[in-house]
Structure formats: structure tokens, C-alpha cells
Amino acid sequence: MEMTRLFRVLSDATRFRLLRLLTREELTVNELAQVTQLAQPRISNHLKILREENLIDERRDGSWRYYRVEKEKLSPEARILWPSLEETWREDNTFAPDDRRLETVLEARHARASSQFFDQLAHRWDSLRQDLFGEALGRAILRAFLPEELVVADIGTGTGYVLELFGSRARKLIAVDHSETMLAMAREKARARSLTNTEFRLADAEDTPLARDEADVITVIQVLHHFEDPGRVLANLTHGLRPGGTLIVNDFLEHQELWLRKELKHRWLGFSEERMKTWLRDAGLTLAGWEVLPGHAIPLETGIRTRIPDAFTAVARRPSASTG
Numbered sequence: 180m181e182m183t184r185l186f187r188v189l190s191d192a193t194r195f196r197l198l199r200l201l202t203r204e205e206l207t208v209n210e211l212a213q214v215t216q217l218a219q220p221r222i223s224n225h226l227k228i229l230r231e232e233n234l235i236d237e238r239r240d241g242s243w244r245y246y247r248v249e250k251e252k253l254s255p256e257a258r259i260l261w262p263s264l265e266e267t268w269r270e271d272n273t274f275a276p277d278d279r280r281l282e283t284v285l286e287a288r289h290a291r292a293s294s295q296f297f298d299q300l301a302h303r304w305d306s307l308r309q310d311l312f313g314e315a316l317g318r319a320i321l322r323a324f325l326p327e328e329l330v331v332a333d334i335g336t337g338t339g340y341v342l343e344l345f346g347s348r349a350r351k352l353i354a355v356d357h358s359e360t361m362l363a364m365a366r367e368k369a370r371a372r373s374l375t376n377t378e379f380r381l382a383d384a385e386d387t388p389l390a391r392d393e394a395d396v397i398t399v400i401q402v403l404h405h406f407e408d409p410g411r412v413l414a415n416l417t418h419g420l421r422p423g424g425t426l427i428v429n430d431f432l433e434h435q436e437l438w439l440r441k442e443l444k445h446r447w448l449g450f451s452e453e454r455m456k457t458w459l460r461d462a463g464l465t466l467a468g469w470e471v472l473p474g475h476a477i478p479l480e481t482g483i484r485t486r487i488p489d490a491f492t493a494v495a496r497r498p499s500a501s502t503g
């Protein structure tokens with residue numbers, strides 16, 4: 180473009196303003212109208228001229244058209260001129276209102292883009308969160324609510340799932356299991372998490388593995404179905420619970436999934452709500468909570484689909500000394 184034509188284009192105050200803005204940001208006609216407070220048709224006319232003179236570029240995104248000055252694409256004449264124009268624009272205070280409104284427009288654009296982004300992400304977020312954090316995030320949040328002075332005894336600890344739940348938050352974690360290998364894995368988990376509050380007991384849960392009044396909380400998670408006489412074990416364990424302490428039992432409700440007997444050596448095909456509540460009452464405990472976790476279908480390694488039965492979580496309290 181010749182210099183004279185270039186100066187003619189720049190000699191218009193509105194075009195001068197628009198070029199300044201479009202050198203800084205890529206903007207739509209609508210956004211330019213908000214920043215300059217000029218009518219859109221007037222802006223469109225000027226943009227048309229600027230486009231014809233190859234001073235600005237247009238980019239389409241969906242139904243939006245964005246305009247900007249691409250300095251690398253300017254004509255050699257314009258490129259010579261641009262640094263001094265930019266210096267003038269920087270030092271001229273008359274553009275300050277444009278700059279303030281530009282900030283507001285860009286903030287609104289960011290907010291809009293952000294909510295649109297999350298509108299699209301919503302359908303994938305549950306699985307993405309699972310990929311990113313697994314269950315660890317929920318556990319960490321719930322752990323923050325736990326009182327810190329608890330002695331927690333986990334009966335049939337297995338590989339130490341309950342150690343993960345309570346972590347270093349408990350004063351002491353007593354992990355009981357009769358399998359050396361399970362206990363070794365739980366120990367490894369505690370070591371990997373730098374848990375120094377753990378004590379491991381290789382013992383049979385049916386042989387009263389806790390001292391009297393030793394624990395504030397006793398957890399029996401997916402273990403009860405292995406005992407010959409679960410009611411008797413619960414009554415024995417209750418002696419290890421301090422007055423006012425809490426017993427938490429999680430297991431399956433009555434079901435007909437024989438594969439659990441065959442594959443995982445369950446002696447009991449779950450327990451009825453009535454039976455569980457009777458055992459807890461007979462152990463001298465007061466039921467404080469009962470929650471059912473609905474079962475779900477799962478594919479087995481054999482390819483056969485089967486069901487994980489409904490499970491319950493019972494929370495029961497040993498009456499405190501004054502009331503018990």
C-alpha cells in the first residue's frame with residue numbers, strides 16, 4: 180500500500196481508534212461497539228475499509244467473526260509506521276476510557292468462554308475426576324472432618340483399606356487380620372503413606388483381639404460374612420469398645436449370589452436388616468445409623484455378568500458409662 184493511501188485511512192479518528200484496539204486484541208464488531216460506544220453499522224463500515232486496505236485480518240469461529248491487526252502481515256509501508264503508532268497510542272491518555280471498557284469486555288468474554296467450556300465438560304467430568312483422583316479426593320475431604328484423638332481398630336483389615344480412610348488423622352490405628360499376607364500388604368501401605376500411628380495384630384477376630392475398652396471406633400468392613408457366628412463375634416468385639424464408642428459394620432444384605440460363596444469363601448449370603456439389628460442390640464449396642472448402598476451389575480473375568488448385592492452400613496454405639 181502506498182504511504183499516501185495509508186495516511187488517508189489513518190486520518191479518520193474512528194479508524195485510528197479501531198486500529199489501536201485491534202493491534203492490542205482480537206475483537207468482534209459487537210465487542211468493538213461496547214468498547215468504543217459507537218453503533219455497530221458504523222464500525223462495520225470502517226472495518227470493511229480496513230480489510231480492503233489489508234490492515235486487519237478476519238477470523239471466523241462458529242457464528243463469530245473476530246478482527247485483529249496481524250503485524251507480520253502488514254504491508255512494508257505500514258510495518259515501518261507501526262512502531263511509532265504504537266508509541267503514540269501508549270502515551271496518549273485520551274484512549275484511557277477505551278482501555279477501561281476493553282478490560283470489562285475481555286472479562287465478560289472470559290466468563291462466557293469459561294461457562295461454555297464447563298457446559299461441554301459437564302458430561303465428562305465425573306469420569307475425568309475419577310481418572311484424575313480416584314476415590315482419594317473424597318476420602319481426603321471426609322478425613323478432614325474426623326476428630327483427631329480416635330483409636331480405631333479395624334477387624335479383618337485385609338490390605339488396609341481403613342488405614343487409607345483414617346490415615347494419620349487417628350491417634351492410633353489397630354489393624355487386625357488372621358492372614359499374614361494381608362497384614363504384610365497393609366503394613367506396606369502404611370509404610371508408603373508414612374503412617375506411624377499403626378499397630379498390626381496377627382489374630383483371629385473370633386478370639387477377642389482387643390483389650391477391654393481399647394478402641395473409640397471399631398470397623399468391620401466386608402468381614403462379618405466370613406465368621407461362623409457373627410453375633411458372638413460382635414458381642415466379643417463390643418468389650419474392646421470404650422463406653423460411648425462406635426462400631427461400624429459394612430456387609431451385604433441377604434442375597435442369592437452363590438459365586439461369592441464359591442469365589443470369595445463367604446460363609447453367609449448376607450444378613451437381613453432384622454438379624455443385624457438384633458445382633459447389635461444383643462451385644463448391648465444402640466443403633467445410630469443404617470444406610471443401604473444399592474448393588475450393581477459387574478462383568479466377571481469369565482465374561483458372565485453378575486451382581487454385587489445391596490450392602491448396608493450399620494453404625495452402633497456402646498452406651499457411655501453414665502447411661503449404660
Ligand SMILES: C[S@@+](CC[C@H](N)C(=O)[O-])C[C@H]1O[C@@H](n2cnc3c(N)ncnc32)[C@H](O)[C@@H]1O
Nearest residue numbers: 335336337340356357358361383384400401405
Ligand atoms: C474381604 S476381606 C476385607 C478386607 C477389608 N476389610 C476391606 O474392606 O478391604 C476380608 C478380610 O477378613 C480377614 N478375615 C477373615 N476371617 C477372619 C478372622 N476370623 N479373623 C481375622 N481376620 C479374618 C481376611 O483375612 C481378609 O483380610
